[in-house]
Each structure stands twice: as structure tokens, then as C-alpha cells.
Amino acid sequence: MIVVPCPNCGPRNSSDLRNAGEVVPRPDPQTASLHEWRSYLYLRENPAGWVTETWYCRSGCRRYFTIERNTATNEIRDPGNS
Amino acid sequence: MYDLEFLSPVSSGPLSTPDGGLSLEDASASTKVLVRAARNTAAGAHLKVTYGRSRHRRDGTLICGSRPGEWTLLADPGRGAELVASLPDEGFVSVVDITHGRAMFRLSGADSIGVLAKVCNIDLADDMTPDGAVFSGSVAKVTCDLVRDDRDAGRSYLISCERSFGGYLFAAMADACAEFGINVPAGLSVH
Numbered sequence A: 001m002i003v004v005p006c007p008n009c010g011p012r013n014s015s016d017l018r019n020a021g022e023v024v025p026r027p028d029p030q031t032a033s034l035h036e037w038r039s040y041l042y043l044r045e046n047p048a049g050w051v052t053e054t055w056y057c058r059s060g061c062r063r064y065f066t067i068e069r070n071t072a073t074n075e076i077r078d079p080g081n082s
Numbered sequence B: 001m002y003d004l005e006f007l008s009p010v011s012s013g014p015l016s017t018p019d020g021g022l023s024l025e026d027a028s029a030s031t032k033v034l035v036r037a038a039r040n041t042a043a044g045a046h047l048k049v050t051y052g053r054s055r056h057r058r059d060g061t062l063i064c065g066s067r068p069g070e071w072t073l074l075a076d077p078g079r080g081a082e083l084v085a086s087l088p089d090e091g092f093v094s095v096v097d098i099t100h101g102r103a104m105f106r107l108s109g110a111d112s113i114g115v116l117a118k119v120c121n122i123d124l125a126d127d128m129t130p131d132g133a134v135f136s137g138s139v140a141k142v143t144c145d146l147v148r149d150d151r152d153a154g155r156s157y158l159i160s161c162e163r164s165f166g167g168y169l170f171a172a173m174a175d176a177c178a179e180f181g182i183n184v185p186a187g188l189s190v191h
């Protein structure tokens, strides 16, 4: 079990949330090339280590929030305190 | 829509232990109104409660802070139009009567905490979810909104979910109640 700290609901079992994946900056829709859209939509770093990712609190407050998680250890830290 | 007959997804009447110490009843017909409002609106100020808490308004309405910037108003059946009209609507505010879209049950009694603990992963201890607490989580694998709304007789929870899960969830709750002495009627089994 991974315990994920929701800023609104407090610590929750990860089964109450949905991992929305690595945070990837969205390109400007007016100027983005096909290559940039492909990177934004599909290409991920997926490191064995620290990653900044978005989670959706689907069983709680229904809000998206960002955390940093170590994918090798599941240690979690606030992006503001890293 | 306010003269629309309410159709509950639950066909069973109230269930209780012989001593009345634990009970499970369908409360789906209750009026349920969803309000989304920006913090600086008159509606937000009027509703007052913060996310995670609830209060009883003098007219009997239970106002629940169900999400950040979102409230659910619960009241006796047939009060939808009145509740919708009672809210100031200036600014960024949306008010929707969701009565027909949600099922709701009331689980009451000293053993209600034991029943709920079997099927819900939220900490139900008094210091985490005291009387008046509003919280959301999985109940028997269904995402539900819960309010701890104690009655004179003691501990009591309102549990609501999308209407289409209502029949299953009532049966699952009844099943969870069985070991505490509630007789589950034939036809209400989840097995």
C-alpha cells in the first residue's frame, strides 16, 4: 500500500486516488509542432528515482495535486520542500 | 421536475436488530442539492461550513462541506425547489438538485462504527471523524459521500452514492450488518 498525502483529505491509501502521471509542461497550442505534441502526450522519463507527478483524489475531494515520489522506494515529499 | 415521483433504487424497508441498537434505512428520497460556489460569493458566505464539516440550519437542512468550494444540502423529501431558491445566486455559483441521481442510507447505532469499519477505509475514530464530519471514500468498493450525523440515540452516518450503485450498496451494507444481529431478508444477499 502506498499512502499518498492529499492536501485536502490528508493521508490516503493510493487506491482512493488515481496516478495521473509525470508532470509534463504543456506546449503552446498555437505554435507546437507534431514532435512537441507527441512528447507531451506520450513520452515520459519514467526514472527509477524521484519524479514529480500529478495525482487525482477520486474518492475524496476530486482535486488534482502534485507531489514528488521516489518510484524506487515510494517515499513521497512535497514539491515545495525538496 | 419537482412534482416528479421519487423512485428509490432500494426495495427493502428499514432493517434493525431486535433491540433497535443498530439500524439501516433507505433515505434516498431525501432532498439533495449540490452547490458549487467561489469563496467570495454570497452563497459561499451563506453556507458557511468548510470542507469536511457540516451544520444543521434552523429550517432542518443539513449543510455539508463536501469538497473544497462545494456543498451538499440535505433535507426532507420534496424541498428541492425551496432549497434551490434559498441560495443567493450572484457571482460564480451553480446549484443543482441531484435528488433523483443519488441514493442515500442512514446507518445508526453503537455498532454502526463496527459495520462501517468492515467496508470503509476511513478512520472512524472520534478524533478524526467526530459528529458533523463530512468525508468521502470507498464503501464496499463504491465511492461514497459520508456525513456523521449523530442522533439522540447515538452514532449515526448518512451514506450516499450514485443512484445506480444504490441497490448493491444497500445489500452490501445489510450484509455487513448481519454479524451484528440484523436479519438480512432473502433477496437482499450479495453472495
Ligand SMILES: [Zn+2]
Binding pocket: A006, A007, A008, A009, A010, A057, A060, A061, A062, A063
Ligand atoms: Zn483529497
